[in-house]
Amino acid sequence: MKDNNEETEDAMFETLFTQIGSRGKFQKRFNYLYNMLFVMLVSMPYYNIVMALAVPDHWCHLPGRNGTNYTLEQWKEITLPREKDENGVMSFSKCKMYNISHLEDITYINYNRSSNQHDLISCQYGWEYDKTWYTETAPSRGNWVCDKEIYITNLYSFNRVGDIVGTLVMGQLGDMCVEQSDTVASISYEPRTYGYGVCVRALRRIGRRPVFFISLAMLVVGRLVNAFTSDMYYVFMAVTVFTSIPVTALYQTPLIIGIEVSASEERSLIALLQCIGWTAGLCTMPLVFWALSGDWFLFLIVSTIPSVFFLFSCNLFPESPRWYAAMGKTSKCVKVLKKIAKVNGKTLPEETLANFKLLNGKTEQAYGIASLCSSWRLAKNTFLISISWSLGNIMYYILMLNVNTMAGNPFMNFFWQSLVELPGYFVGNYLSEKLGRRWMNSGTFLLMALAHIPIILMINQPDLSWVITCMIVLIKLGVTVSGYAGYLQAMETFPTCVRQTGCALGSLAASIVGTVGPYIILL
Numbered sequence: 290m291k292d293n294n295e296e297t298e299d300a301m302f303e304t305l306f307t308q309i310g311s312r313g314k315f316q317k318r319f320n321y322l323y324n325m326l327f328v329m330l331v332s333m334p335y336y337n338i339v340m341a342l343a344v345p346d347h348w349c350h351l352p353g354r355n356g357t358n359y360t361l362e363q364w365k366e367i368t369l370p371r372e373k374d375e376n377g378v379m380s381f382s383k384c385k386m387y388n389i390s391h392l393e394d395i396t397y398i399n400y401n402r403s404s405n406q407h408d409l410i411s412c413q414y415g416w417e418y419d420k421t422w423y424t425e426t427a428p429s430r431g432n433w434v435c436d437k438e439i440y441i442t443n444l445y446s447f448n449r450v451g452d453i454v455g456t457l458v459m460g461q462l463g464d465m466c467v468e469q470s471d472t473v474a475s476i477s478y479e480p481r482t483y484g485y486g487v488c489v490r491a492l493r494r495i496g497r498r499p500v501f502f503i504s505l506a507m508l509v510v511g512r513l514v515n516a517f518t519s520d521m522y523y524v525f526m527a528v529t530v531f532t533s534i535p536v537t538a539l540y541q542t543p544l545i546i547g548i549e550v551s552a553s554e555e556r557s558l559i560a561l562l563q564c565i566g567w568t569a570g571l572c573t574m575p576l577v578f579w580a581l582s583g584d585w586f587l588f589l590i591v592s593t594i595p596s597v598f599f600l601f602s603c604n605l606f607p608e609s610p611r612w613y614a615a616m617g618k619t620s621k622c623v624k625v626l627k628k629i630a631k632v633n634g635k636t637l638p639e640e641t642l643a644n645f646k647l648l649n650g651k652t653e654q655a656y657g658i659a660s661l662c663s664s665w666r667l668a669k670n671t672f673l674i675s676i677s678w679s680l681g682n683i684m685y686y687i688l689m690l691n692v693n694t695m696a697g698n699p700f701m702n703f704f705w706q707s708l709v710e711l712p713g714y715f716v717g718n719y720l721s722e723k724l725g726r727r728w729m730n731s732g733t734f735l736l737m738a739l740a741h742i743p744i745i746l747m748i749n750q751p752d753l754s755w756v757i758t759c760m761i762v763l764i765k766l767g768v769t770v771s772g773y774a775g776y777l778q779a780m781e782t783f784p785t786c787v788r789q790t791g792c793a794l795g796s797l798a799a800s801i802v803g804t805v806g807p808y809i810i811l812l
Contacts, residue, residue: 302611305626305637311552313633320551320559323543323606325566327599331505332570333577333592334512335536336689338448338529340578340703341515341585342441343693344428346419349386349412370409383416384435385409411435422699423583427519430585438811440522444529445690445807451533452800455504458534496616498608501542502600504535509596516589537796545788546609548780550629557718560777564714564769571707579700660787661794670782671791675798677730677775682799684737685768686806688761694810709762713769721774726781730774737767 310316354364368389369381388408418429427433433440511532518525540563547559578588607629613622623637630637662668688706695702720729740760747753783791 302614306550306552309626309630309635309637310633311550312555313629313635315629315632316547316551316555318605318632319543319607320547320555320562322602324547324559325562325569327543327596328540328563328566329570329573330595330599331508331539332567333574334508334532334589334596335539336571337512337574337578337589337592338515338532339445339689339693340575340699341427341589342444343423343426343699344434344438344441345421345423345426347383347416347429347434348381349384350415350417351386351389352414384412386412420583422579423585426583426585427525430519431522433522442807442811444526445810446804447526447530448533449686449800449804449806451530452536452803453797454530455534455537496608497542497546497612498606500538501606502603504538504542505596505600507535508532508539509593509600512589512593516586537793541792541796543606544776544780545792546607549609549611550607556780557721557777560773560780561714561718564717564773565711568707568710568714571710572704575700575703575707661783661791667784671794674775674779674782674791674795677734677771677778678795678799679802680734681768681772681775683802683806684764685772686803687809688765688768690807690810706765709765710769713766714773716766717770717773720770721777726774726778730771730778733767733771733774737764737771740764740767 348365348369351364351368354361357364359367365381368387370385370387371379372382372385373379386409388410412435416429416432416434418425423429428441431437431440511528514528515525515532518528544559544563548556551559574592577592578585581587581591607625608621610622610625610629613619613625627637661671692703692706693699717729724732740763744757744760747756779792779795780788
């Protein structure tokens with residue numbers, strides 16, 4: 290049950306945003322700039338490492354061909370054995386070669402091919418890489434193939450470890466508060482009003498705005514350092530983990546602030562803007578890589594630099610006024626509200642500061658993540674959101690990583706798989722309004738489960754591969770729709786003072802599950 294202070298603050302914010310504008314120029318500028326354009330640009334340095342770790346087709350290098358008239362194919366034919374690849378097709382070995390020390394050995398091997406299995410050895414002189422699509426990638430530069438293939442899988446997995454650290458640290462730095470009642474610590478919670486309560490003077494956390502800019506600086510610096518450290522694998526891995534730490538906060542912070550300063554009817558649109566920006570960034574990224582002739586070094590730099598400009602947009606990115614109110618910083622809260630009112634061409638009522646100060650007589654205590662278990666209903670919803678995000682995350686991550694193993698143009702493969710997300714967001718936006726978040730999310734998971742049945746039955750039937758492809762596209766569409774609904778549910782379910790912590794916990798669970806994704810691909 291909500292106390293009078295909570296009801297007063299809820300009513301005050303609703304009244305204030307009605308007076309200063311909840312759909313005005315400020316909200317439009319903030320949401321289109323940070324929840325769409327920024328998300329588009331920052332999605333590239335976040336995911337560019339996936340494309341930079343692509344492994345081109347490769348085979349053992351054997352010196353000496355330049356002194357002969359053999360073409361490359363002829364040279365491979367007489368120096369490399371054939372074996373079944375991951376698709377069951379006979380092709381040249383990527384990691385084995387015939388034991389050749391002299392050109393005379395070639396003639397011997399050429400005429401005694403069937404009896405030479407005992408003459409097979411691992412690559413002795415390095416590897417050659419197919420340059421049809423890539424000039425160079427991080428694995429081809431460091432020769433992370435064959436016995437070192439696990440290097441790439443570990444990088445993908447440890448990248449998710451960084452997500453785990455980031456969700457623990459950044460989420461709690463951006464939030465505070467649990468209300469201390471006379472008997473138990475509890476969070477006010479009511480879905481209809483999204484649980485905006487009075488949460489004051491809890492922990493001296495730094496707030497959402499500083500977390501946002503610190504996170505952006507970490508991502509940009511880390512990814513640029515990645516471009517220069519591929520020759521030092523463990524340094525490269527450490528930097529990759531460091532770079533993934535701030536990612537969760539970068540997406541959640543502008544979304545949360547955008548939702549808190551906008552009309553409740555606009556929340557679905559704000560989430561949709563983020564999704565459109567995300568898809569636009571993922572579609573742009575492979576085209577940039579392709580335009581740079583598949584040079585991973587230039588690609589990391591070119592796809593990261595645009596995000597730097599947002600480091601200089603401090604004046605356009607406010608702290609959440611609701612967060613200031615929750616911290617008891619009423620003067621700063623009023624200052625932000627005045628700025629919003631000014632941009633919207635409105636005037637903040639003069640009595641606002643005095644009214645806020647009347648609400649600051651009650652002290653509060655913070656419990657961080659533990660506060661999400663302060664009531665059965667909140668704990669249950671936290672658990673369900675975490676499960677939903679985890680299942681969607683593992684499917685999404687596996688599908689994205691598997692693009693690098695598909696035949697054909699790798700850049701267009703990535704482009705088309707990213708583009709299919711766009712209709713998913715519009716379908717999600719439409720159905721979430723018509724069916725509600727809960728039924729749409731549950732129904733989508735059921736649809737994805739059913740889509741896996743024909744894949745299991747037909748996986749070993751090459752002539753029905755088109756059916757499998759259609760089912761995979763359907764699953765990717767379902768993952769997108771479910772992710773959209775789940776994200777929206779989280780924004781609307783968690784109370785203000787633990788919204789970023791609650792979302793961080795959901796991301797934490799998803800990231801923990803996501804760490805096994807690269808090893809599933811390795812199988």
